[in-house]
Amino acid sequence: MGQRRSPLDVTDLERLAARGWRGTEEGRLGDWLLRAGGGFTGRANSALVVGDPGRPLPDAVEAVARWYRDRGLRPAAMLPGRQARAAGAALAAAGWERDEDVLVLTAPLGPAAADGVPVELLPEPDDAWLAAYRHRGRPLPPTARAVLTTAEDVVFAAVRREPPPAPPAAVGRGVVTDGWLGVAAVTVEERYRRQGLATAVMAALQRWGAGRGARWLYLQVSASNAPARALYRRAGLIEHHRYHYRHAPG
Missing domain, CATH: 3.40.630.30 (Gcn5-related N-acetyltransferase (GNAT))
Known part of the structure; x- marks a missing residue:
């Protein structure tokens, strides 16, 4: 199957995946992508935390919360890979609750x-x-x-x-x-x-x-979904990175 290492890093793959599963409304906070889709799926209703939000992280957390509450949605953020650790710490300090890991799997097509x-x-x-x-x-x-x-x-x-x-x-x-x-x-x-x-x-x-x-395939699967993970492993997909969500309290 040729080269098995993905040609995209975490940030680029997440930005590409965001174009394949979009909300019905989008906004920007610096590099962060804000997505709303009536509450259907985490990916379509969370801030994609990659890059620089253009303001101190505590202020960015407040801005994200306002954006989602203005739309009647519980504020949520999607935090992929190690690059999102600082933002994750800021969200945790604000009381945002962590969800389980989701694996992003890739393979040459x-x-x-x-x-x-x-x-x-x-x-x-x-x-x-x-x-x-x-x-x-x-x-x-x-x-x-x-x-x-x-x-x-x-x-x-x-x-x-x-x-x-x-x-x-x-x-x-x-x-x-x-x-x-x-x-x-x-x-x-x-x-x-x-x-x-x-x-x-x-x-x-x-x-x-x-x-x-x-030429390449990607998909996401919850860490707890053992049958699906086994299916995708047999299909030759390997873990590229992980992400998780954080949700504002209440």
Whole structure:
């Protein structure tokens, strides 16, 4: 598969990933990216803490808190890699609560052969796809469709075992940004697990991404999600870095 070390550092990869999963509103605090998306997903509703906010860190923490509270959202910050340690300390001093680690995994995009499982690729998610993707086990809020479709070059994979309007047995989302394929929202209905459907979705998205010029793959997985981590390890992905969220008290 050639070179295995990512050509992007933590800051550049996080900025690229932020273009692949965006909020419906964005703002800036110096280099920090402020994102709001109606509360759907941490990535779309947190400040991406990379670079210099252009003011002392305690003042930056207060400014971030105001921005999110003005939008009716609990203030949140996403802190990737070692470069965010100073900001993390400032947030901790202000009482912001730490969430679990999330691993960012990468791999060169190699050939992915078809395995006989039909995977449908949709330009946007239909109602059945949205019903199959339950974020953290919960039904999706009304803003989910807008967040999922905001990126420029995006596709939605579905494996169907029953015709619509029944939800697909497995789904996933792919996005290509500057030669990188981002994979997210890989979900398999419980009764169809351990049948290779997640692997089939991953392979279909890789073929789609390669056809659009992608050479590298990235995805995010919670540190506590052991089954998904095992799946991605078998697929050849390795840890690039970690991030975590902090949330304002209350």
